[in-house]
Amino acid sequence: MNGYKTLNPTEFDLKSWHPYMIGSVVPRPIAWVTTIDGQGRPNLAPFSYFNIFSSKPPIAIFSPSTSARTGDLKDTHKNLLEVPECVIHLVPYALAARMNITTGEYARGINEIVKAGLKTIPSEAVKPPRIAGTPVQMEAQLRQIISLGENPGAGQLMIVEIVRLHLAEDILDEQGLPDPRKMDIIARLGGFWYLRIRPENLFWMKQPRDPNEVMSWEDLPADIRESPILSAADIGHLLANPPQGGERLRNSSPPANYIEVHRKMKALLPHAPQQAWTLYLEALRE
Numbered sequence: 001m002n003g004y005k006t007l008n009p010t011e012f013d014l015k016s017w018h019p020y021m022i023g024s025v026v027p028r029p030i031a032w033v034t035t036i037d038g039q040g041r042p043n044l045a046p047f048s049y050f051n052i053f054s055s056k057p058p059i060a061i062f063s064p065s066t067s068a069r070t071g072d073l074k075d076t077h078k079n080l081l082e083v084p085e086c087v088i089h090l091v092p093y094a095l096a097a098r099m100n101i102t103t104g105e106y107a108r109g110i111n112e113i114v115k116a117g118l119k120t121i122p123s124e125a126v127k128p129p130r131i132a133g134t135p136v137q138m139e140a141q142l143r144q145i146i147s148l149g150e151n152p153g154a155g156q157l158m159i160v161e162i163v164r165l166h167l168a169e170d171i172l173d174e175q176g177l178p179d180p181r182k183m184d185i186i187a188r189l190g191g192f193w194y195l196r197i198r199p200e201n202l203f204w205m206k207q208p209r210d211p212n213e214v215m216s217w218e219d220l221p222a223d224i225r226e227s228p229i230l231s232a233a234d235i236g237h238l239l240a241n242p243p244q245g246g247e248r249l250r251n252s253s254p255p256a257n258y259i260e261v262h263r264k265m266k267a268l269l270p271h272a273p274q275q276a277w278t279l280y281l282e283a284l285r286e
């Protein structure tokens with residue numbers, strides 16, 4: 001016993017293993033996909049085995065597995081074999097319950113768009129329609145299918161190239177980019193749990209471009225490294241936002257009242273790490 005439950009996938013059948021898969025990699029975005037069959041009949045279904053994998057070319061992959069019940073290919077997969085085009089939508093919270101309606105395994109040719117009472121918008125570069133009221137819509141063409149097996153539950157990777165991206169104007173920031181604070185989309189978690197992206201759950205963290213922008217843990221003064229007050233997360237924020245010449249602090253002796261200084265620094269984290277450092281440097285000079 002080391003604090004972990006360790007599992008070997010080969011010892012599980014699909015039904016007992018699947019909940020570990022979908023419960024462990026979370027949150028997953030949901031591709032809500034429209035396709036049409038050879039007769040032009042539309043289909044809409046959600047897939048959370050989904051992400052983007054390349055910006056140029058702009059590539060997304062989602063995976064309608066073979067049916068866990070019948071081993072048959074999903075309608076979305078069959079449609080892509082007949083008409084190799086789709087539109088991928090992100091699901092807004094406002095349409096969460098409608099999305100859930102479209103997951104039912106309806107007979108081929110049943111129009112889930114009508115079932116869920118959704119409205120469509122014509123696409124520009126592909127034949128399947130767009131779903132109105134969704135904030136992000138990607139018209140895409142099928143590039144390749146990679147089958148991961150023929151057994152029930154085996155993933156079938158639909159590798160698609162995005163040929164048009166439509167962004168609702170009310171989700172854009174001043175630069176015209178999607179603003180995550182305005183999107184209110186949902187993502188899939190384990191079981192029947194979902195996540196709703198709300199501004200209060202977001203935080204902002206700039207990616208360091210150059211290694212000198214961050215400080216190395218060994219360069220932290222010993223009192224900070226071993227602080228009984230600052231948490232691992234606090235120290236991470238201090239490392240990611242170092243003071244000028246921070247590497248010179250490595251061998252400095254702690255400020256006289258360092259516990260008190262750490263308390264004041266903690267109060268400034270995570271939002272004002274630079275101020276926390278200024279406070280520390282002032283205490284060192286005292």
Ligand SMILES: Cc1cc2nc3c(=O)[nH]c(=O)nc-3n(C[C@H](O)[C@H](O)[C@H](O)COP(=O)(O)O)c2cc1C
Nearest residue numbers: 045046047048049063064065074075076103104105
């Ligand atoms: C949020 C959500 C995510 C889902 N993700 C997947 C998935 O990634 N792969 C899959 O095969 N089925 C997934 N399903 C189930 C499919 O939506 C379901 O099998 C659907 O009937 C397939 O529709 P189709 O046969 O019209 O293609 C998901 C269901 C929900 C509600």
